[in-house]
Amino acid sequence: MPAPARGAYGKMEAVPLVPPYIESLRPYEAGRTIESVRRQYGLTRIAKLASNENPLGASPKAIEAMAASLHGLNYYPNGGLDLREVLAREYEVKVENVIAGSGSEGIMSNIIRAFLCDEDEVLTTEAAFIGFQVLAKSRGVKYRTVPYADWHYDLPALAAQINEHTKIVYLANPNNPTGAIFTKQQFDQFYKHVPERVLIILDEAYFEYAKDNPRYPDSMHYRYDNVITLRTFSKIYGLAGARIGYGFAHEELIRNLLKVKLPFEPSTPAQAAGIAALGDKEFLHRSLELNARGLRFLTEGLQSLGLPVVPSQANFVMTVLPSEQEAARAFETLLAQGVVVRPLKAFGLPNCIRISTGTDEDNRLCMEAWRKIYVADAGTAKAG
Numbered sequence: 001m002p003a004p005a006r007g008a009y010g011k012m013e014a015v016p017l018v019p020p021y022i023e024s025l026r027p028y029e030a031g032r033t034i035e036s037v038r039r040q041y042g043l044t045r046i047a048k049l050a051s052n053e054n055p056l057g058a059s060p061k062a063i064e065a066m067a068a069s070l071h072g073l074n075y076y077p078n079g080g081l082d083l084r085e086v087l088a089r090e091y092e093v094k095v096e097n098v099i100a101g102s103g104s105e106g107i108m109s110n111i112i113r114a115f116l117c118d119e120d121e122v123l124t125t126e127a128a129f130i131g132f133q134v135l136a137k138s139r140g141v142k143y144r145t146v147p148y149a150d151w152h153y154d155l156p157a158l159a160a161q162i163n164e165h166t167k168i169v170y171l172a173n174p175n176n177p178t179g180a181i182f183t184k185q186q187f188d189q190f191y192k193h194v195p196e197r198v199l200i201i202l203d204e205a206y207f208e209y210a211k212d213n214p215r216y217p218d219s220m221h222y223r224y225d226n227v228i229t230l231r232t233f234s235k236i237y238g239l240a241g242a243r244i245g246y247g248f249a250h251e252e253l254i255r256n257l258l259k260v261k262l263p264f265e266p267s268t269p270a271q272a273a274g275i276a277a278l279g280d281k282e283f284l285h286r287s288l289e290l291n292a293r294g295l296r297f298l299t300e301g302l303q304s305l306g307l308p309v310v311p312s313q314a315n316f317v318m319t320v321l322p323s324e325q326e327a328a329r330a331f332e333t334l335l336a337q338g339v340v341v342r343p344l345k346a347f348g349l350p351n352c353i354r355i356s357t358g359t360d361e362d363n364r365l366c367m368e369a370w371r372k373i374y375v376a377d378a379g380t381a382k383a384g
């Protein structure tokens with residue numbers, strides 16, 4: 001065999017180095033950036049409504065704290081200890097019950113590394129949050145799902161599917177991509193059927209948007225030994241780019257998670273931003289008000305076009321189109337008008353689209369773009 005040219009890699013025939021469960025994974029596809037859409041379509045105004053980010057930016061206090069932390073960049077971070085102490089005080093738990101990491105996905109990845117053995121199984125809903133899907137599947141264990149019931153987690157069906165191999169049950173509440181929640185009563189019923197050897201991940205990335213709903217089960221009120229709560233600064237706190245999240249659990253779980261966590265995550269600036277963001281109640285309030293307005297506006301607007309919308313308790317709505325082709329066409333047509341939304345084929349819902357709430361102007365631009373598709377269609381249909 002001729003030697004490959006200097007500097008070029010050879011051909012890997014049977015890829016024996018790559019396990020089949022990695023080979024078959026589809027890499028995570030990030031949403032389009034504002035700049036790439038602007039360049040492609042020559043547009044000046046882009047509404048980025050694809051990744052459930054905070055359209056107001058980050059809390060000014062967080063930015064200030066992050067900037068102030070930069071003078072210490074030559075020192076290694078302290079593994080999130082400052083944030084863990086702040087959260088422990090705020091939630092009246094021990095520091096040993098708290099973990100901080102590079103986003104809640106960073107902590108999810110640690111959970112998967114720390115607790116799953118080869119013969120264990122993971123159980124969740126169909127079309128669960130894609131980040132979790134990718135992480136769990138990359139571990140090569142059996143990944144089992146239960147269909148949605150009217151776009152909600154079907155907790156009774158999930159409870160019925162728990163078997164002797166089930167190790168992790170993943171529940172996102174509110175759920176991404178549907179925006180739906182399960183209630184306290186539903187969770188209490190479910191919990192009765194979960195053996196103590198099964199770990200429940202309660203992913204509360206959108207907790208702040210739902211916490212004032214009296215039916216919402218804030219998992220910090222439970223503190224069960226086999227439940228780990230995950231939260232993030234990526235959503236309402238507007239710090240997705242900083243990568244900072246946290247979790248609460250029994251100290252034995254946290255102690256073992258800390259063994260596999262990369263010791264210097266989260267970064268020092270991310271931690272400083274997170275701590276300051278927690279204290280900026282005014283920013284939180286403003287973000288909640290804008291989101292509530294946006295949810296109403298988008299829900300009513302889409303419904304007025306005859307598009308079904310799942311009632312959302314988060315910062316996005318999901319709409320269901322008649323077919324995969326129509327969802328793909330809507331996505332492309334919106335994109336060409338500068339409105340970037342999230343097609344949900346990769347989640348496993350090819351005829352659905354998720355739209356994050358934006359600024360009032362983003363939301364208006366979005367609905368104008370949808371109207372152009374559907375009102376134009378109605379006109380064509382009549383003319384035809």
Ligand SMILES: Cc1ncc(COP(=O)(O)O)c(C=O)c1O
Pocket residue numbers: 051052102103104105106129131172175176203205231232233234240244245
């Ligand atoms: C349900 C859910 N969990 C976790 C995350 C990821 O959060 P983070 O940025 O903290 O990793 C997201 C982000 O979209 C999400 O929707």
